[in-house]
Amino acid sequence: xxxxxxxxxxxxxxxxxxxxxxxxxxxxxxxxxxxxxxxxxxxxxxxxxxxxxxxxxxxxxxxxxxxxxxxxxxxxxxxxxxxxxxxxxxxxxxxxxxxxxxxxxxxxxxxxxxxxxxxxxxxxxxxxxxxxxxxxxxxxxxxxxxxxxxxxxxxxxxxxxxxxxxxxxxxxxxxxxxxxxxxxxxxxxxxxxxxxxxxxxxxxxxxxxxxxxxxxxxxxxxxxxxxx
Numbered sequence: 745x746x747x748x749x750x751x752x753x754x755x756x757x758x759x760x761x762x763x764x765x766x767x768x769x770x771x772x773x774x775x776x777x778x779x780x781x782x783x784x785x786x787x788x789x790x791x792x793x794x795x796x797x798x799x800x801x802x803x804x805x806x807x808x809x810x811x812x813x814x815x816x817x818x819x820x821x822x823x824x825x826x827x828x829x830x831x832x833x834x835x836x837x838x839x840x841x842x843x844x845x846x847x848x849x850x851x852x853x854x855x856x857x858x859x860x861x862x863x864x865x866x867x868x869x870x871x872x873x874x875x876x877x878x879x880x881x882x883x884x885x886x887x888x889x890x891x892x893x894x895x896x897x898x899x900x901x902x903x904x905x906x907x908x909x910x911x912x913x914x915x916x917x918x919x920x921x922x923x924x925x926x927x928x929x930x931x932x933x934x935x936x937x938x939x940x941x942x943x944x945x946x947x948x949x950x951x952x953x954x955x956x957x958x959x960x961x962x963x964x965x966x967x968x969x970x971x972x
Contacts, residue, residue: 799861815872819865833874892929899924900946
């Protein structure tokens with residue numbers, strides 16, 4: 745019934761499922777390889793894990809909370825280092841651009857939010873149940889399909905390693921003195937402002953003007969916290 749290429753595609757897909765522990769039993773793959781008469785080493789190995797195992801606990805707790813419809817509680821660390829206690833109704837784990845995120849309805853904010861797993865601390869699955877909210881999946885789909893904003897930024901030479909790691913060669917223009925001009929396209933939300941701020945004083949937004957102004961306002965708000 746299945747061609748050689750189709751059988752190979754199915755095995756590759758199952759191998760990928762093992763990367764997120766959705767298929768933890770290696771014997772299942774072995775049996776299907778035998779059924780398909782395809783022995784030997786798989787041609788692909790997918791591993792979403794981080795080197796230090798930093799997000800392993802967060803991932804597992806979030807997965808169980810989603811599957812069991814349990815409220816998830818954790819401390820969330822902002823890009824400025826501020827910690828807030830969050831209780832959320834988790835909807836979906838999301839891998840995007842080298843990082844894992846959690847889409848969830850935040851009970852404190854009363855709205856859907858996106859949380860980066862590496863910034864979640866003291867994560868625990870509570871005993872509180874919840875009914876999945878209608879429209880949550882549609883909201884996520886709309887956010888993922890939102891139009892991207894093109895942002896141009898000057899990055900100091902000392903951040904050259906990040907330019908190499910995080911930008912395509914076609915989006916980088918070397919400047920005199922060793923600095924770089926980079927172009928990136930992101931959906932304009934709090935995450936992208938946090939990303940820009942993560943460069944600290946080594947980056948300056950050149951355009952568009954409203955994003956540059958948005959970064960300035962967020963820096964002023966952070967300064968007020970420390971001034972007080």
